[in-house]
Every structure is written in structure tokens, then in C-alpha cells.
Amino acid sequence: MRIYELGEGTPEVAVVGSIHGDEPCGERAIERFRADNPSVERPVKLVIANEEALEAGVRYLDADLNRSFPGDPNADTHEGRLAHDLARELRGKTVLSLHSTQSYAEPFALVEEVDAVARSVCPYLPIEYLVETGRFAVGRLIDHPHTIEVECGLQRSDEAATNAYWIVRAFLSATGVLPAPIEGDVEPPLSLHRRDGDEVTVFRLLDQIPKGPAEDYRVFVDNFQRVAPGDPVAAADGEAFNAENEFYPVLLSANGYEDVYGYAADRLGTLA
Known part of the structure; x- marks a missing residue:
């Protein structure tokens, strides 16, 4: 675990990257932000979590770190011990956790x-x-109070790393670590612009969508878009199944998870 602290005093805000070793966007964003030598108005802690898995280029060494919280200092697994140490570093802080996915190219957030x-x-x-x-959320870092997890884009893509960097800056502005952006500041890519009055649509996970053993998987629906009863959802080795009830897919992909396609969710409303 690699830790940096910026500013004077005890940080109450933290950014965590690369909980998974196959998601380097978090490390790249944190190191790019540090290289800016930013002037901060509140202290902040920056953490690159699973350095060993990141160096090996694998998701984890022994167990999924994002299913291992709160951890145990005497755990048999590297990630079990690391989860305990990371939770201790983040205690009492408002946290941004940076991830990437195989299911959706645009950034979205998750909270418990x-x-x-x-x-x-x-x-x-x-x-x-x-x-x-x-x-x-059980076993995930977002089970830690006041934690926001953001999927920054597709795994190992340059776009995910760029998105993660601008998400870090936006989070730190929202929490008072950085001053609010002013006219003339360097701006993020057009795809990441938000306009005053934009709303954030909120969903709640309802259930997992199971995936049985097969050689070939297909998905026929789009994440965050309504699926009506009877719509074809996915297929395993050519055998398709249809939706029984209305739902909204989240983290749905053909190959992202071993035993589930992703999640079915309900649309709750919006935040402005």
C-alpha cells in the first residue's frame, strides 16, 4: 500500500486507487494529480491500495480485496490483511474509491x-x-461509512485513467480540498462536462442475474436502460432467456463476472 498526504493537519478526505490490480486507472490518476503539485485547502490522503496485485497485473493475489473488508490483521490472505490495514487508514474519512469495469465505458458512482x-x-x-x-455492499469498501465508489470507464483504457483524474479533481473540489474551478482553469474532456442543473439518476440494486457454465455468452440489453417484461436479456451457448419483470441492468456484461451477468436494478429518481 502506497500512501501520500498533501496539506497540513490530519486528513478527513481520502482517495483510493487500484484496489484491484487489473484496474490501473486509479494509480495513474493519483500519480498524475500528485505531479500537478496542487495547492490544497484541506489535507487529503491518497492511497494506492493493492500494489502487489498491480505490479503482477492481476486482479488480486489471494482473494478479491473488494470483498474482504473489514479484513483481519491475522488473515491467511494478502488481501484479508490489506483490507484491515486500508480500513484503518480510512477510518473517519470521506472516501473516493476509483475502479474500472468491463461493462460500461462512461463513469458512474456506487454507494451503499x-x-x-x-x-x-x-x-x-x-x-x-x-x-x-x-x-x-457487504465486504466492499463502500460498506465503510461516507464512501463513494466510481467506475471510471473500461479496464486498462487510457480513457478510464483520464476520467479518473478529472473525477479526483471534482471530488476534491466538492469536499473543499481544492478550490472550486474558476473560468480559465484547464477543463476536462467534453464528455465529462456537467452543466448546472444536470441531474444524476439514482438506481437501487435488486438482484444478481445468474450466469451458468458455457463457452459463449451474449448480452442483448444496455446498462441503465429499461428492460421490459419479455425482452431478451442474454444467452449462454445460444440458449437465450427473457426478462420476467421490468428492470434496469447495472454492471451487465458477457464476461465481467464468472457466475453472474451483472445486476438487475430499480430506478429510484434523481439528484440535482
């Missing part, structure tokens, strides 16, 4: 529940969607 922190921060991030995970 839409609490006061999510309501005050997420409308200022360059995202269109916010997902409330509820019971599916």
Missing part, C-alpha cells in the same frame, strides 16, 4: 445508500448515474 455525503458530493461529479448497492 444515498446518504447526506452522497447527496452533497455526487451532483458535482462528472457522472450521469448513481447506484445504491444496499445488501450487495
Whole structure:
């Protein structure tokens, strides 16, 4: 675990990258931000979490770190011990956790529940969607209070790293670490611009969509877009199944997870 602290005093805000070793966008964003030598108005802690898995180019060494919280200092796994150490470093802080995915190219956020922190921060991030995970947060870092997780784009892509950098800056502005952007500042790519009055659509995970053993998987629906009852959803080795009820797909892809396609969600409303 690599830790940097910027500013004077005890940080109450933190950014975590590369919990998964196959998601380098977090490390790249943090190192790019440090290279800016930013002047901060509040202290902040920057953490590159799973250095060993990142160096090996694998998701994890022994166990998924983002299913290992709160961890145990005497755990048999590297990630079990690391989860304990990371949770200790983040105790009492408002946290941004940077990830990437195989299912969706644009940034979106996840929280355990839409609490006061999510309501005050997420409308200022360059995202269109916010997902409330509820019971599916168990073992994940977002089970830690006041934590926002952002999927920054497709795994190992330059776009995800660029998105992550601008998401870090937006989060730190929203939490008072950086001053609010002013006219003339360097601006993010057009795809990450948000206009005053833009709304963030909120979803809540309902259930997992199971995926059985097969050689070939196909997905026929788009993430965050309504699926009507009877619509074809996915197929395994040519055998398709249809939706029984209306839902909105989240983190749905053919090959992202071993035993599920992703999640079915409900649309709750919007944050402005």
C-alpha cells in the first residue's frame, strides 16, 4: 500500500486507487494529480491500495480485496490483511474509491445508500448515474461509512485513467480540498462536462442475474436502460432467456463476472 498526504493537519478526505490490480486507472490518476503539485485547502490522503496485485497485473493475489473488508490483521490472505490495514487508514474519512469495469465505458458512482455525503458530493461529479448497492455492499469498501465508489470507464483504457483524474479533481473540489474551478482553469474532456442543473439518476440494486457454465455468452440489453417484461436479456451457448419483470441492468456484461451477468436494478429518481 502506497500512501501520500498533501496539506497540513490530519486528513478527513481520502482517495483510493487500484484496489484491484487489473484496474490501473486509479494509480495513474493519483500519480498524475500528485505531479500537478496542487495547492490544497484541506489535507487529503491518497492511497494506492493493492500494489502487489498491480505490479503482477492481476486482479488480486489471494482473494478479491473488494470483498474482504473489514479484513483481519491475522488473515491467511494478502488481501484479508490489506483490507484491515486500508480500513484503518480510512477510518473517519470521506472516501473516493476509483475502479474500472468491463461493462460500461462512461463513469458512474456506487454507494451503499444515498446518504447526506452522497447527496452533497455526487451532483458535482462528472457522472450521469448513481447506484445504491444496499445488501450487495457487504465486504466492499463502500460498506465503510461516507464512501463513494466510481467506475471510471473500461479496464486498462487510457480513457478510464483520464476520467479518473478529472473525477479526483471534482471530488476534491466538492469536499473543499481544492478550490472550486474558476473560468480559465484547464477543463476536462467534453464528455465529462456537467452543466448546472444536470441531474444524476439514482438506481437501487435488486438482484444478481445468474450466469451458468458455457463457452459463449451474449448480452442483448444496455446498462441503465429499461428492460421490459419479455425482452431478451442474454444467452449462454445460444440458449437465450427473457426478462420476467421490468428492470434496469447495472454492471451487465458477457464476461465481467464468472457466475453472474451483472445486476438487475430499480430506478429510484434523481439528484440535482
